Amino acid sequence: MSEIIGVPPAALELMPAVFPFPFLGYRILRGRKRDRVVRNVLDLIAEGKLRPAGANDPANWMRGWGCIRDIVRDEGVSLETLSPQYHKPLPACRLGGDYVESDDPLFEFKLSVTVRKALLGHFLKDHGKIVEFGCGTGLNLFILAQLFPDKELVGCDWVAPSLEMLGEIAASLDRPIGGCTFNMLDLAGGDDVPLAPDTAVVTALAMEQLGKDYLPFLGFLLDKKPALCLHIEPLVELYDADDAADAAAIRYHRHRNYLEGYVPALRALAGEGTIEIISERRVKFGNMFHDQYSTLAWRPL
Numbered sequence: 001m002s003e004i005i006g007v008p009p010a011a012l013e014l015m016p017a018v019f020p021f022p023f024l025g026y027r028i029l030r031g032r033k034r035d036r037v038v039r040n041v042l043d044l045i046a047e048g049k050l051r052p053a054g055a056n057d058p059a060n061w062m063r064g065w066g067c068i069r070d071i072v073r074d075e076g077v078s079l080e081t082l083s084p085q086y087h088k089p090l091p092a093c094r095l096g097g098d099y100v101e102s103d104d105p106l107f108e109f110k111l112s113v114t115v116r117k118a119l120l121g122h123f124l125k126d127h128g129k130i131v132e133f134g135c136g137t138g139l140n141l142f143i144l145a146q147l148f149p150d151k152e153l154v155g156c157d158w159v160a161p162s163l164e165m166l167g168e169i170a171a172s173l174d175r176p177i178g179g180c181t182f183n184m185l186d187l188a189g190g191d192d193v194p195l196a197p198d199t200a201v202v203t204a205l206a207m208e209q210l211g212k213d214y215l216p217f218l219g220f221l222l223d224k225k226p227a228l229c230l231h232i233e234p235l236v237e238l239y240d241a242d243d244a245a246d247a248a249a250i251r252y253h254r255h256r257n258y259l260e261g262y263v264p265a266l267r268a269l270a271g272e273g274t275i276e277i278i279s280e281r282r283v284k285f286g287n288m289f290h291d292q293y294s295t296l297a298w299r300p301l
């Protein structure tokens with residue numbers, strides 16, 4: 001797992017009592033079984049029912065996060081109640097360049113918590129203040145709050161239920177977690193985001209939603225000059241187009257209009273000396289459709 005994620009083994013061992021390492025019982029799907037998953041992904045794309053990202057309209061997120069907020073209010077805060085709808089069990093998930101299946105229907109979600117914990121713990125351990133953009137149900141801030149009892153945490157999102165869930169998390173852990181309404185497409189709310197030169201910024205499966213419209217948010221980050229920007233996102237430029245499973249992931253990514261162009265844009269900024277890229281890595285793990293946890297860490301110079 002350490003090799004797949006690209007962090008030292010110690011990062012996977014952080015707080016095992018709170019975030020136990022999942023039972024890694026899985027079978028690699030080969031031959032016709034692998035072909036069938038690729039077919040399945042392509043058929044779902046062809047059905048044309050998947051909603052493309054990129055529109056400046058939060059209505060769907062308002063509805064989806066409203067449902068999870070109600071569950072959190074009814075059942076309390078936990079990893080399970082904060083689990084977003086997109087972690088629903090599917091016939092297979094992607095791991096190490098293969099499709100794998102498990103007898104545990106929550107295998108992909110449990111492994112995702114491990115991957116999130118390891119990446120957040122590894123990259124953000126040295127920063128006293130962390131702001132997450134597109135924080136969703138607050139799952140990453142819930143993990144961060146327990147990994148790092150002393151850090152200042154803030155979550156930003158463009159819909160109210162998301163910030164309401166941060167309130168529930170803060171109350172359940174009895175520690176403050178700030179919240180700001182902010183739109184990554186048009187930067188509405190930007191003046192209220194407490195971003196300072198000592199702050200680390202994180203996005204996870206959130207900039208994916210911007211499609212090719214990442215320039216305003218990139219400009220915002222360059223302007224605010226945080227100490228570190230960590231992105232945990234599906235990065236389409238890092239796939240191997242000659243591999244059938246990757247070709248299906250690329251097709252899925254483009255069909256959903258997920259983030260595209262950001263990696264070359266950052267490489268160009270690094271080339272001209274405006275930023276330093278600290279890490280760029282394809283993380284070979286994700287749901288049946290694509291690898292969602294590839295990492296880009298950089299800092300403005």
Ligand SMILES: C[S@@+](CC[C@H](N)C(=O)[O-])C[C@H]1O[C@@H](n2cnc3c(N)ncnc32)[C@H](O)[C@@H]1O
Binds near residue numbers: 133157182206
């Ligand atoms: C796929 S969810 C990821 C949530 C969370 N970061 C995670 O790791 O599970 C995408 C999040 O981005 C938010 N989002 C999408 N477009 C946005 C925008 N233009 N501005 C701010 N937030 C946005 C959504 O409300 C949602 O919370």
